[in-house]
Amino acid sequence: MPEGHTIHRLAKDLNRSLRPGPVQASSPQGPFATEARQLDGLLLERAHAYGKHLFLDFADGPTVHIHLGLIGKMRPKEPGTGIEGAIRLRLESDDALWDLTGPMTCALIDPADVADITASLGPDPLRRGARREEFVDRLGRRSIPLSAALLDQSVIAGIGNVYRSEFCYLVGIKPSTPAKTVRVEAAEQIWDLAVDQLRLGVKLNRIVTRTPSEVGTTAGRIDEDNRLYVYKREGEPCHRCGTEIRLSEIAKRKSWHCPTCQK
């Protein structure tokens, strides 16, 4: 479930559980075996995230660049767990074990590569120093639909298909609205939303856009089927006005909105 919040949360968890190491690295699946051997036994300097990109810096060694893509997962396992599934990279310390499966990217890179990657990205609302004006400016230059621009990682880094629909709903704008016609105040509102929502996403390790009182909890647990306003809810009534939520396709991905609440 990889949008930006997932990757930043991963970086946090990896820092906490694998640092400083030394870290044992292996690639049970095979394709990354040579690279894993290069990492084996090194100290993890730090894990950090930029948008949906995860970087693991090893002391006196390379950086591992991981992008989970649509189906990739990096999951903690109980130390001693056997090999199940197609594990591209396994990282182990004395008391932690992480398995990476199905990543779009898993490669060894150097600092220049890291710079190239981050330079290609728009501001990341989860990073300190990210500038709202930068986002507003980049959004204002795009004639594509707002919902498409929010998916464009060079406009804003870390937003994915869930957040884009939810943000359009929360600001009350139809997803197909050309990005450049969105008022500056609304663009600023979207950025502020992104900062708040992704931070909450990191904290909860899941996307929850509805307010706590709306979501409801059972014994302190979040009601999983009640976390979002529009995503994957086509045909169901809007939580606010009751109108049926509509599904459309924008930028080759599904997009949901309420035709009444979003004009």
Added chain:
DNA sequence: TCTTTATGGTGAG
């Protein structure tokens, strides 16, 4: 036991 879907992105034409 199939087929489909998924919170993503690249490269060729």
Added chain:
DNA sequence: TCACCCTAAAGAT
């Protein structure tokens, strides 16, 4: 614009 990459769980039959 399209084909394609990666994996696993959910849904359909």
